Amino acid sequence: MNKKNALNPHRMAFIAIFAALNCICAWLAVPNPFSGTSFSLQTFAIILTGLVLSPLESLTTSVVYILLGAVGLPVFSSFGTLYSRLFTPYGGYIIGFLFAPLLISLTKNALVTTIERKHLSDAATKTLKSVVYIGTAIVLGLLVIDIPAVIQHKLMSGTPWSVSIAMAALTFFPTDLLKCILAAVVSLALEKPLNSIRTKGKS
Numbered sequence: 001m002n003k004k005n006a007l008n009p010h011r012m013a014f015i016a017i018f019a020a021l022n023c024i025c026a027w028l029a030v031p032n033p034f035s036g037t038s039f040s041l042q043t044f045a046i047i048l049t050g051l052v053l054s055p056l057e058s059l060t061t062s063v064v065y066i067l068l069g070a071v072g073l074p075v076f077s078s079f080g081t082l083y084s085r086l087f088t089p090y091g092g093y094i095i096g097f098l099f100a101p102l103l104i105s106l107t108k109n110a111l112v113t114t115i116e117r118k119h120l121s122d123a124a125t126k127t128l129k130s131v132v133y134i135g136t137a138i139v140l141g142l143l144v145i146d147i148p149a150v151i152q153h154k155l156m157s158g159t160p161w162s163v164s165i166a167m168a169a170l171t172f173f174p175t176d177l178l179k180c181i182l183a184a185v186v187s188l189a190l191e192k193p194l195n196s197i198r199t200k201g202k203s
Helices: 009-027 042-052 055-070 092-117 122-157 161-168 170-202
Strands: 029-031 038-040
Touching: 009 038, 009 042, 009 055, 009 170, 038 170, 042 055, 042 092, 042 122, 042 170, 055 092, 092 122, 122 161, 122 170, 161 170
Parallel strands: none
Antiparallel strands: 029 038
């Protein structure tokens, strides 16, 4: 097996930690000042997973997290299981949770690699990487999670598209935007320490 793609102990530890983080953030409910409802920090954890981990680690983390819900553990918001959440008007979020980390990781890695190949100054490289992290988090994080959520809300509730977009996406947009930015900031702060761990794991 290619060592680059192998799930060594360090990588398995990252997967376990971020799967646990996804569970914990799903349970943390915060009042939403924009809608009067509450929201979880699940989106923050999902996006952080994609920004921090490799594509293989990100996908494996998502699969592990969803499988935990599939076996009946209450790992989703409001301590829900997969079966109590997936087949509801808001179950489309779970589809987004599966694919968002992988797509975020792939896109971020490709863009960062392109920047590093340009051999820019350290300041310019750092600035562009920050833009990539924040932009990837906002664009892919929101679109990949919200699009299946809106589609499933429309199909299962029978409401007009405008209502489904408002209920499944726009209602949470202000807080989701803040969570995307927070995930980008945290991932940038974690980049050096995690790279150091990865380097030691290869030695």
